[in-house]
Amino acid sequence: MEEIVVGIDVGTTKVCTLVGRVEDASALHILGVGIEPSNGIKKGIIVDLEAASRAIVRSVERAEQSSGIEIASALVSIAGAHVSSINSRGVVGISGEIVDEYDVLRVLEAARSVAIPHSREVIHIVQRGFSIDGQDGIRTPIGMHGYKLEVETHIITASTATVDNLRQCLGAAGVEVQQFVLNPLASAEAVLTANERQMGAAVCDIGGGTTDMAIYVDGKVWHTMVLAVGGNHVTSDIAHGLRLSIAQAEDIKLQQGYAIRAEVGAEDYFNIRPFGEDNDVQINKQELAHIIEARVEEIFELSLQEIKRSGYDGLLPA
Ligand SMILES: Nc1ncnc2c1ncn2[C@@H]1O[C@H](COP(=O)(O)OP(=O)(O)OP(=O)(O)O)[C@@H](O)[C@H]1O
Numbered sequence: 001m002e003e004i005v006v007g008i009d010v011g012t013t014k015v016c017t018l019v020g021r022v023e024d025a026s027a028l029h030i031l032g033v034g035i036e037p038s039n040g041i042k043k044g045i046i047v048d049l050e051a052a053s054r055a056i057v058r059s060v061e062r063a064e065q066s067s068g069i070e071i072a073s074a075l076v077s078i079a080g081a082h083v084s085s086i087n088s089r090g091v092v093g094i095s096g097e098i099v100d101e102y103d104v105l106r107v108l109e110a111a112r113s114v115a116i117p118h119s120r121e122v123i124h125i126v127q128r129g130f131s132i133d134g135q136d137g138i139r140t141p142i143g144m145h146g147y148k149l150e151v152e153t154h155i156i157t158a159s160t161a162t163v164d165n166l167r168q169c170l171g172a173a174g175v176e177v178q179q180f181v182l183n184p185l186a187s188a189e190a191v192l193t194a195n196e197r198q199m200g201a202a203v204c205d206i207g208g209g210t211t212d213m214a215i216y217v218d219g220k221v222w223h224t225m226v227l228a229v230g231g232n233h234v235t236s237d238i239a240h241g242l243r244l245s246i247a248q249a250e251d252i253k254l255q256q257g258y259a260i261r262a263e264v265g266a267e268d269y270f271n272i273r274p275f276g277e278d279n280d281v282q283i284n285k286q287e288l289a290h291i292i293e294a295r296v297e298e299i300f301e302l303s304l305q306e307i308k309r310s311g312y313d314g315l316l317p318a
């Protein structure tokens with residue numbers, strides 16, 4: 001039977017729905033796409049249920065039209081500063097001296113049993129590796145001999161209220177959430193090669209309202225985080241700095257913007273008519289680049305601080 005998968009990314013600036021058919025274990029054939037501007041979402045969090053729902057409906061309808069497939073359920077991305085992650089270790093005695101499925105379930109349960117407050121929901125439990133009687137680096141322990149089974153996990157949790165809002169929005173759009181997927185993990189899945197993940201790499205996705213990061217070491221995810229800054233901050237800095245509307249600021253960012261001031265000539269100017277004015281004003285491109293550079297530097301600085309804070313900064317050659 002052919003398997004159809006649907007993914008919905010509810011972003012700060014756009015809602016993107018993809019319909020794909022699984023061709024074999026590693027390939028996905030895209031059947032339909034629906035990308036629509038989003039509304040009611042700030043920094044990855046829903047702030048207006050109805051507006052967000054309407055944006056999701058539009059995106060889902062587009063994808064249904066282009067794929068000819070009716071969407072009833074989907075994998076849905078999740079991001080925002082309400083997401084947090086912890087590393088947790090589980091330990092159990094192996095019941096029959098040979099590890100079976102039940103032992104694996106029990107050890108994962110033990111890792112999961114760290115105190116998670118009621119206000120938080122577990123989104124992912126990433127298994128990073130097992131060890132048996134102190135022997136590390138075991139990927140699939142079932143069938144192996146030993147007395148003590150341990151697992152190292154990365155547990156990702158999100159605020160229950162925020163998750164419920166997202167679920168409700170999708171429900172109103174007629175879509176049931178099959179599973180939530182943390183944005184940084186989805187980004188890493190898309191852009192990192194297996195080799196890079198093995199060598200150690202950080203992936204950083206700068207979106208509109210959030211910057212998603214994931215750190216891979218030894219092929220497994222060790223750290224994930226979502227920073228509440230993104231490209232929209234660059235736009236609002238431009239709007240404030242040059243007294244333009246947000247739409248104008250976004251336009252000139254895309255048309256005239258540079259993130260490195262030194263790459264722009266000091267005498268480069270362009271014209272724009274600010275909202276409500278009768279005449280064009282002249283803007284210096286270096287001045288614009290200066291505003292962009294300051295914010296982009298800050299985003300990179302914060303990302304770097306996060307990598308350092310994770311303690312894995314020395315382990316990322318890729
Ligand atoms: N060519 C470009 N140069 C600079 N910035 C760009 C360009 N194209 C898009 N952007 C910026 O990227 C941001 C949107 O990124 P993206 O579509 O990944 O966000 P999103 O997934 O909707 O948001 P989030 O992941 O934060 O919820 C906007 O701030 C937009 O201005």
Ligand SMILES: [Mg+2]
Nearest residue numbers: 011012207208
């Ligand atoms: Mg995004």
